[in-house]
Amino acid sequence: MKYHSQKVAYWFFAAAILLLSLQIVYGFIMGFAHMGYDGLHSVIPFNTARAVHTNLLVVWLLLGFMGAAYYIIPEEAQQELVNVKLAYIQLISFLLVGVAAIVGYHLNYWEGRKFLEIPRPLDWLVVVNVLTFLGIILATLYKGKKRTTTSLVLTMGLVFAALLYLPGMVWFDNQTMDSFFRWWVVHLWVEGVWELIMGGILAFLLIKLTGVDREVIEKWLYVIVGLTFLSGILGTGHHYYYIGVGKIWLIIGGIFSMMEPLAFLAMALFAVAMYRKGEKRHPNKLALYWTLGTAILSFVGAGLLGMAHTLPQVNMYTHGTLVTAMHGHLAFWGAYGMIVFSFITFALPNLTGRKLYDTVNGQLAFWLSNIGMLGMTAAFGVAGVAQVYLERKTGLEFGAVQQEIEVHFLVLVLNATMFATGITFYIIEFFRYGRPNNEAIGVEETL
Amino acid sequence: MLSKSQARTFFLGGTIVTFAIFLGLSWNSLSNDVPKQTNPQNLTGQVVRGKHLWESNNCMGCHTIFGEGAYYAPELTKVFERRGEGYIKAALMTQTPWAPRGRKMVAYGFSDAEANDLVAFFKWVGEVDLNGFPPKPDVSR
Numbered sequence: 001m002k003y004h005s006q007k008v009a010y011w012f013f014a015a016a017i018l019l020l021s022l023q024i025v026y027g028f029i030m031g032f033a034h035m036g037y038d039g040l041h042s043v044i045p046f047n048t049a050r051a052v053h054t055n056l057l058v059v060w061l062l063l064g065f066m067g068a069a070y071y072i073i074p075e076e077a078q079q080e081l082v083n084v085k086l087a088y089i090q091l092i093s094f095l096l097v098g099v100a101a102i103v104g105y106h107l108n109y110w111e112g113r114k115f116l117e118i119p120r121p122l123d124w125l126v127v128v129n130v131l132t133f134l135g136i137i138l139a140t141l142y143k144g145k146k147r148t149t150t151s152l153v154l155t156m157g158l159v160f161a162a163l164l165y166l167p168g169m170v171w172f173d174n175q176t177m178d179s180f181f182r183w184w185v186v187h188l189w190v191e192g193v194w195e196l197i198m199g200g201i202l203a204f205l206l207i208k209l210t211g212v213d214r215e216v217i218e219k220w221l222y223v224i225v226g227l228t229f230l231s232g233i234l235g236t237g238h239h240y241y242y243i244g245v246g247k248i249w250l251i252i253g254g255i256f257s258m259m260e261p262l263a264f265l266a267m268a269l270f271a272v273a274m275y276r277k278g279e280k281r282h283p284n285k286l287a288l289y290w291t292l293g294t295a296i297l298s299f300v301g302a303g304l305l306g307m308a309h310t311l312p313q314v315n316m317y318t319h320g321t322l323v324t325a326m327h328g329h330l331a332f333w334g335a336y337g338m339i340v341f342s343f344i345t346f347a348l349p350n351l352t353g354r355k356l357y358d359t360v361n362g363q364l365a366f367w368l369s370n371i372g373m374l375g376m377t378a379a380f381g382v383a384g385v386a387q388v389y390l391e392r393k394t395g396l397e398f399g400a401v402q403q404e405i406e407v408h409f410l411v412l413v414l415n416a417t418m419f420a421t422g423i424t425f426y427i428i429e430f431f432r433y434g435r436p437n438n439e440a441i442g443v444e445e446t447l
Numbered sequence: 448m449l450s451k452s453q454a455r456t457f458f459l460g461g462t463i464v465t466f467a468i469f470l471g472l473s474w475n476s477l478s479n480d481v482p483k484q485t486n487p488q489n490l491t492g493q494v495v496r497g498k499h500l501w502e503s504n505n506c507m508g509c510h511t512i513f514g515e516g517a518y519y520a521p522e523l524t525k526v527f528e529r530r531g532e533g534y535i536k537a538a539l540m541t542q543t544p545w546a547p548r549g550r551k552m553v554a555y556g557f558s559d560a561e562a563n564d565l566v567a568f569f570k571w572v573g574e575v576d577l578n579g580f581p582p583k584p585d586v587s588r
Binding site for chain 1: 454455457466472475477479480487501502505515518519520549550551553572578580584585
């Protein structure tokens with residue numbers, strides 16, 4: 001760490017991990033409900049658990065991105081954050097809005113549109129909050145000595161993410177229109193601008209961890225984000241196949257979403273190539289594990305498993321089944337969960353001055369969480385394919401199919417337990433690092 | 448070999464061109480497809496109230512509609528055709544959780560008027576032209 005104000009990142013990471021833990025609890029509630037054990041139904045019905053699970057995911061990932069930005073921007077711009085106090089206020093208010101939303105979900109108070117369940121009044125608070133965050137980042141960049149490609153791509157991702165929140169706040173009477181614009185937020189976030197954020201963070205990590213020349217890394221960063229938008233924007237069409245708009249989307253969405261894995265493939269090849277090219281090795285081995293891990297698993301989860309059901313001929317049958325949950329879990333974990341973990345693993349020794357670079361707990365956290373998540377993905381996949389065949393091909397009734405596939409949720413819960421154990425080890429390591437402190441300034445290991 | 452400025456041009460160019468195409472196609476869908484495929488003339492006050500109830504109770508947290516939502520409870524795009532008005536209203540108005548095969552739905556206890564609004568919404572949803580979704584089962588058991 002080089003700047004005092006970077007310390008604020010630590011608290012964003014702590015909050016992110018806290019919310020992830022809560023997300024996992026609600027995941028278990030749903031896993032058990034699918035197995036037929038819904039003892040909490042009267043307190044936390046499935047739709048509450050589901051909304052809490054997905055919203056916590058979005059909030060903890062955003063907290064991770066924000067924390068990473070508060071760490072990266074000062075270092076890249078060579079400038080302290082313009083207002084640290086405001087950054088702390090922004091964190092606390094963001095958490096308060098999140099808590100209010102989650103309490104609301106338990107009281108049947110929501111907007112009720114998939115992933116955008118936050119009620120409208122709270123939407124406005126999110127907007128104010130994100131504008132504050134962007135204000136701090138942009139002002140710091142503006143005052144800074146340098147504007148690097150890495151910091152610009154990261155900032156561009158964050159600004160676009162904020163802008164794209166707005167189409168989700170327009171009210172439509174027509175369900176088709178509603179769905180059409182809901183995907184402008186959801187799809188263009190996760191298969192568009194979030195990849196810019198991920199690319200920016202990944203580039204920063206590779207510069208720090210491999211010692212490869214910045215110019216080389218940033219050139220490929222442009223190629224990757226170029227591929228992302230080239231395929232991802234028109235790839236939105238894969239959400240428009242069956243919602244009441246024209247058949248042109250079957251062709252456009254099919255072709256361009258088949259190209260979407262290219263950006264992730266490029267990211268995986270890029271990370272591995274830079275790792276090989278780098279002549280020096282940063283001692284933070286765990287950060288390198290997570291960084292290469294996210295590059296590879298994002299290609300598998302977001303790229304390949306997305307491609308597996310994106311063609312209209314396939315999607316006709318898999319649309320709205322557990323096959324989507326299969327893709328969703330590994331995509332969000334591999335691409336976004338793991339990039340946040342990569343960054344935290346890289347930043348913690350620098351923030352606290354403690355060099356837990358390669359510990360048993362850290363290794364266990366990495367392997368157990370990743371193997372657990374791969375197992376969960378497999379369980380969802382088997383359940384999903386069975387569901388598609390029984391329900392969509394043979395016409396067996398929904399409830400009867402659900403009883404047939406209950407056993408796969410036992411497998412899911414077992415793997416989720418492994419995943420949660422890995423996360424527990426990560427949290428133990430997080431606490432072992434202690435708090436960020438000023439003695440850590442300027443003692444960071446660099447290549 | 449590719450230079451950094453060429454890479455930047457590829458990024459900016461690709462983004463601007465595909466986004467322009469995307470906006471054009473979206474405009475076309477909203478102005479031509481939506482009127483043809485979704486019967487906007489049938490969007491009565493009752494249907495809109497039904498949609499509002501659908502959202503304010505987060506029905507998508509368990510069910511799917513147009514294949515979108517959660518996968519805990521049945522797809523409801525064609526529910527009006529499949530189950531009919533009586534069954535739907537019974538599930539919506541009951542004071543104890545509706546639980547076919549043991550999987551519980553929240554007992555919303557809707558009034559008769561609210562249940563009618565939701566039924567009208569489902570009827571409208573069922574008539575939207577979804578390019579063939581949901582597929583008809585084609586393997587004999």
